Amino acid sequence: MLNVHEVLKTFNRGTVNEKIALNKVSLELLPNDFVTVIGSNGAGKSTLLNAIAGNFMVDSGEISIEGIPITRLPAHKRADLISRVFQDPLSGTAASMTIEENLIMAFRRGKGRRLRRAIGPKERDLFRIELEKLGLGLENRLTNKVSLLSGGQRQALTLLMATLQKPKLLLLDEHTAALDPKTAEKVLELTCGVTEQQQLTTLMITHNLDHALTFGNRTIMMHEGRVILDIKGIERNNMTISRLLEMFEKASGSHMNTDRMILA
């Protein structure tokens, strides 16, 4: 499904700030895989997702989705395959535009934009039905500007936007980290619902080790630009957080930087 092969990414190459963010990282996802990604700060998790989404070009290595090579495609040409939700609730929506305008832009993800009226009654009906599923009352606020919404509402909307048009691959970068615990649970619940219902292939970065083990079917751990642990199947079912930390220390030869980690 997704194939990342020996991808290398160096920031600020040739300067004193040179940083190898992805060190020949390889990763293969099967269809319907829901993979949680953990690792200490600066491990390269976000960089991996950005590389897949095409925010920058990688130095070397290959990335493909369903056999389609995307390594050299600019971000906007990968949009028909990939959708994403960022950590910052502000970054996934256009604040000055209305809820329905944001939704229609997402509805046309990866398709051409034409010179015709964007929203009609048919689309409005669809949006109402989809928004109702979020259970936030947004279905009655189609023409409200997104800037009026709370962080949690915006993130739920972003999630809906990411899945309105089924993507081949869904990328979630700590998409609940900026929300209060209750809202975070709600957004996670929505995430699980939609990934199951649409059978999405998903990569989800999280700092919550509990979430990392309970959600999805596979967990990978990154350290210094590499995948150092890949846990699935029975091994994962029997995994505990303390054993996970132990394995991390053994595999990386260092302590996990846990200041942003949520252990329980």
Next chain:
Amino acid sequence: MFTQIALGTMEQGLMYAIMVLGVYLTFRILDYADLSVDGSFTLGAATATSLIVGGTDPWIATGMAFIAGTLAGLFTGILHTKFKITPLLSGILTMTALYSINLRVMGRANISLLGSRTIFSDFAKLPFMEEYGVLVLSLGSVLLIGAVIYFFLQTELGLALRATGDNELMIRSLGVNTDLMKILGLGLSNGLVAFAGSYVAQKLEFADASMGIGMIIAGLASVIIGEVLVGTSSIGRAILAVICGAVLYRAIIAVVLQLGLEATDLKLITSFIVIIALVSPTLRKKIASWSGGISGKEAQ
């Protein structure tokens, strides 16, 4: 006397409103401070007048002014997106280059249209248009262009353009080539600015190589005045605000001139209007934090 001045102000305001609509597209929709405007306004005037003097039909000459302005905008857009030059510098480069180009187009520092056919002299020949022809044509043009922009901004393409100015990362991740959007927006904007330049020159029956100086600041002042007085709660309202702002700005200028200030002081006054408008949000925040109100950080 008074009605004469009022009529003239209204006519001018409506013509400049076309330019301000262009500035609105870049400054507000694309969030891009485009300084090419100073050059493309003159480019429009120069293109139209020199074509008219050369015998071209004034309506076609006016259309050519739009095209010339569009090309200038595309150039700025390409400088910025393809060669990664900052928005400000890209605009200044185009503006500076246009100064020479405009002189080339005109062949001299100014052109007089006295006695030539213009869109206004043609229009005045229609029934009942002798006295108010300029006003009607300008008003009609602004309303038509305003309506086209209004509908355009609600098409799929228009939404992509607005989102490019609002949240570039997001709209790119939804598959829009934001570089292309910026080039398109800049082209359209400068096309409108040059179009307005051709109107103004035909009304004045005169084009001058320096007539565009300070146009961008006048445009910003108009946008800001309109937004403050009319509001921006929806796209339709924002467009109306821009048009009203342009007319009001001209009215303020007319009053100031009547009060006895020199025409040469206008740019100083215009800059002041913009400075006050730009500083006032910061001022408001400062005052609020002094008085123990909510500052930006606490509000998070």
